[in-house]
Amino acid sequence: MENKQKLKMAGLLAISVSLVIISVQWIDYYLWFSFGVVISAFFLFLVRFERKVIDAREIVLLAVLAAIAAVSRIPFASIPSVQPTTFVVMMAGFVFGKESGFIIGVVAALASNMILGQGPWTPWQMIAWGLVGFSAGLLRNQTFMQKTWGKVVFGVVWGFLFGWIMNMWGLIAFTGPEGFLDFQVLLPYFMGSALFDSMHAVSNVIFLLLFSGLWVSILQRFKTKYGLLE
């Protein structure tokens, strides 16, 4: 078991190193290349989800959480760039694990865009929220995530990271792929979004400080009561 884990890590490392080498080698195509990697990773995830046997209670639970994450934007319509979707997805990932967190984030983004209208931003939102849930599930057993300050740092980091992922499509739109290599373009663009990102980060922190304990125990109780998504 120990060896298998090591082998996996070695394989992952080898893949990442070869990715870096390949994208340096063919630097003109690095953007296409990274799109390819992201999309195939995404589909591998979906195929994995597809092959799991999930019973009705679990799938309904996932749908309820995704719907709440999508709908929770409504009471916040009067406050610009504050939405608890990130918080809800984070909590879901934290309690139900990385794969459920990822799926909830992806479905919440896709479903809310199906109602509001799709656009070129849909895939980016799906990936950003999916990764929020995934990373929350991945880090949930670390000691720092059990503590309040750990969760707060996590919320701040995601407030900015989310904005940066969403900036990518804008950056490609505004300057083309070459914008990524040009620091002079990159800096003002990211500075411009910093205000919105910090609003996002601050609201994440407020939600986490006030509600994370309650939400975790609500979800945890539900999870143990019905034995779901163990």
Added chain:
Amino acid sequence: MIHRFQDFHPFLTFFYYCGAILLIMLFQHPTILSVVLFIILVIHFIDDGFRSLRRWRVLIFTTGILILVLNPLFNERGRNVLFEVFGHRVTLEALIYGGITALSIITIIALFVSYNEVMTPNKLLFLFSKFLPQFAILLMLTLRFIPLMKRRLEDISAVQQSKGISVHEGKWRSKAKNGLLYVQVLLTYSLEEAIQTADSMNAREYGQGKRSTYEHFRFKKSDGIALAFLSILIFILLMGRFNGYGYLTIYPVMGSLQLSALEWFYVVVLSLFYSFPLLVEGGGYLKWRLLKSII
């Protein structure tokens, strides 16, 4: 009956839009992109006289103009300097680069508007249910829950407001706190209900064999012909693009803006691809007239 673009199998419509976006990203040339944008605008005009596009006009114009202005502002590279403002060089290259990106983003948004019209959620769900059935049912349940949760949120806010907890007044912080309090009530409320939904799903034999879909789309012969037609066009275009046609090199030295004769051929092929909905519509109209004249 007039056969319309909307009536094709969802797979074909999806294929058309995927191909359309891919080709915009590949053929980065101002002339070619203008032709593509023109065709998409014509599609919109014939479809509903710009009615759906009009709702997006603010987004389209602001992003378009912003990109066009911002690019020369940040980007000084290029050999053909047009003029200088406060020691900042405005180059022809940067302007054209901005123009190309502005054109492609406008075209993509216009394409998405038409996608939202044609590719209704039930078609997308049908596609998902063929390839990713478990993901499809999750998505379908979520889509069903969203209006339900909206209604529940209204109920919750009515009760909470009578207790003096409101999201419309007060400080920013208390508004945010109360807002999430609503969502928390929604969470506990919905979790218990979810078990009931799941049990009734189980009672109706959920997970026993393959699920059927309510709306059934059949892949007809016309879908096959259309798929072959579009695939051949894409294949020709990809071959052309990989041989270096239909792309304006800007850096380090800008290529000629003029299109060669061979590139015009690709423009024609590209137009055939994009005007596929128009061809279908036109063919249907002709058939209708013909049938009427026979009577």
